[in-house]
Amino acid sequence: MSSPTPEDPTLKCTVEPASIAREVADAIATGAQITPFSMRGMALDLDAAYRSAAELRALRGRVVGRKIGFTNRGIWARYGVSSPMWGDVLADTCTELGEQGEAVALSGLAEPRIEPEIALVLAKAPRADMDLVELADCVGWVAPAFEIVQSIYPGWRFDITDCVVAGALHGRLLLGPRVSAQSLNLALLPEIAVTLCKNGEKVEEGVGANALDGPIHALAHLVALLEADPLNPPLAPGEIISTGTLTDAWPIAPGETWSARYRGSLELEISIRFA
Numbered sequence: 001m002s003s004p005t006p007e008d009p010t011l012k013c014t015v016e017p018a019s020i021a022r023e024v025a026d027a028i029a030t031g032a033q034i035t036p037f038s039m040r041g042m043a044l045d046l047d048a049a050y051r052s053a054a055e056l057r058a059l060r061g062r063v064v065g066r067k068i069g070f071t072n073r074g075i076w077a078r079y080g081v082s083s084p085m086w087g088d089v090l091a092d093t094c095t096e097l098g099e100q101g102e103a104v105a106l107s108g109l110a111e112p113r114i115e116p117e118i119a120l121v122l123a124k125a126p127r128a129d130m131d132l133v134e135l136a137d138c139v140g141w142v143a144p145a146f147e148i149v150q151s152i153y154p155g156w157r158f159d160i161t162d163c164v165v166a167g168a169l170h171g172r173l174l175l176g177p178r179v180s181a182q183s184l185n186l187a188l189l190p191e192i193a194v195t196l197c198k199n200g201e202k203v204e205e206g207v208g209a210n211a212l213d214g215p216i217h218a219l220a221h222l223v224a225l226l227e228a229d230p231l232n233p234p235l236a237p238g239e240i241i242s243t244g245t246l247t248d249a250w251p252i253a254p255g256e257t258w259s260a261r262y263r264g265s266l267e268l269e270i271s272i273r274f275a
Contacts, residue, residue: 015042015043015044015048015052017048017051017052017054017055018052018055020037020044020052020055020165021052021053021055021056021058021059021165022055022059024052024056024152024165024166024167025056025059025060027110027152027166028060028152028166028167030108031107031108031109031110032110032152033110033111033151033152033153033154034152034153035153036153036157036158036159036162037159037161037162037165038158038159038161038162044159044161044165045161046160046161046164048161049160049161049162049164049165050164050229050231050232051231052164052165053087053088053164053165053167053232054231054232056088056165056167057088057232060088060090060167061090061091061092061093062090062091062092063088063089063090063091064089064090064091064094064238064239064240065088065089065094065173065239065240065241065242066086066087066088066089066222066235066239066240066241066242067086067087067088067089067147067168067170067173067241067242067244068084068085068086068168068211068212068218068221068222068241068242068243068244069084069085069086069087069149069163069168069169069170069244070083070084070085070160070163070244071084071210071211071212071218071221071243071244071245072206072210072211072212072244072245072246072247072248073210073212074210074248075245075248075249078248079156079158080157080158080159081159081160081163082160083160084212084218084221084244085160085163085164085168086168086222086225087164087166087167087168087169087170088167088168088170089170089173089240089242093170093171093172093173094172094173094175094240095172095173095174095175096175097146097174097175097176097177097270097272098176098177102275103272103273103274103275104148104172104174104272104273104274104275105254105274105275106148106252106253106254106274106275109148109150109171109172110150110151110152111150111151111154111155111156111251112148112149112150112171112251112252113148113149113150113249113250113251113252114146114147114148114149114196114249114250114252114258115146115147115148115149115244115245115246115247115249115250116144116145116146116194116196116206116245116246116247116260117144117145117146117147117211117242117243117244117245117246118142118143118144118145118189118192118208118211118215118243118246118262118266119142119143119144119145119173119175119240119241119242119243120139120141120142120215120216120219120240120241120243121139121140121141121142121143121178121238121239121240121241122138122139122140122235122236122237122238122239122240122241123138123139123140123141123181123237124137124138124140124237125138125234125235125236125237126138126219126223126235127223127227128223128224128226128227130220130223132216132217132220135216135219135220135223136181136186136187136216138219139181139186139216139219140180140181141178141179141180141181142178142179142181142184142186142189142215142266143175143176143177143178143179144176144177144194144260144262144266144268144270145173145174145175145176145242145270146172146173146174146176146258146260146270146272147170147171147172147173147174147242147245148171148172148173148174148252149169149170149171149249150169150170150171151166151169152166153166173240173242174270174272175240176268176270177268177270179266179268184265184266185265186215186216187216188264188265189208189214189215189216189265189266190207190208190209190213190214190215190217191207191208191209191264191265192207192208192246192262192263192264192265192266193205193206193207193208193262193263193264194206194207194208194246194247194260194261194262194263195260195261195263196247196250196258196259196260197258197259197260197261198250198256198257198258199256199257199258200257200259203247203250204247204248204250205247206245206246206247207246208246208264210244210245210246210247211243211244211245211246212243212244215243218241218243218244219241219243222235222241223235252274253274254274254275255274255275256273256274257271257272257273257274258271258272258274259271259272
């Protein structure tokens with residue numbers, strides 16, 4: 001899957017972050033799909049994209065955390081990207097699977113896909129000058145999770161800047177049981193194995209190291225990005241951090257049941273049925 005190219009790269013449109021954010025917010029709210037901004041001849045770089053992301057935050061609900069996307073380097077070529085990015089997780093897009101008594105509806109999501117992840121819940125605010133051990137000490141809870149990602153751009157064709165302005169493609173975050181970080185050796189998170197299944201059949205296997213060498217490494221990357229970002233807030237205690245998919249992102253449809261079995265320092269299985 002290659003990145004789109006502008007129809008005429010010699011014609012550059014003025015980048016208006018507020019206007020981009022409004023168009024994205026409308027698309028997300030209605031489940032509509034739009035032409036990638038990178039295909040409109042816009043001079044949209046990552047700085048401008050994160051300015052648009054800041055505008056988008058003001059148009060949406062209460063933020064409860066962040067998601068880091070494209071931490072799995074193994075899928076970069078498939079999606080035409082070469083670096084991770086991040087977006088907000090909202091109160092109305094985050095669900096505890098233990099509280100979910102019925103199937104999760106996919107209505108309103110554009111071309112949804114599922115990703116098995118390891119989520120971190122912060123007990124303390126991390127800083128960019130911390131090493132991995134100190135960053136791990138900021139984690140209060142760890143949870144297996146599914147992130148449902150979506151593409152407001154048809155066919156999952158986009159540039160990395162398109163992903164950033166679209167909330168990092170975040171659709172839903174479905175959290176499994178929370179496990180106290182004090183009961184785990186967080187240094188072993190990269191060694192966790194996961195088996196992703198669809199309707200009981202194995203689809204793919206992955207490991208914690210696929211998330212940018214490990215969930216704490218992914219957290220370090222996010223903290224560094226936010227340190228250099230004057231418009232978007234730093235991480236705060238209580239935030240939920242979705243650290244990135246351990247496999248590829250797989251298309252999902254109503255009527256399917258998906259499960260992820262985690263092995264290693266996190267011995268849990270989570271499952272979800274879609275309507």
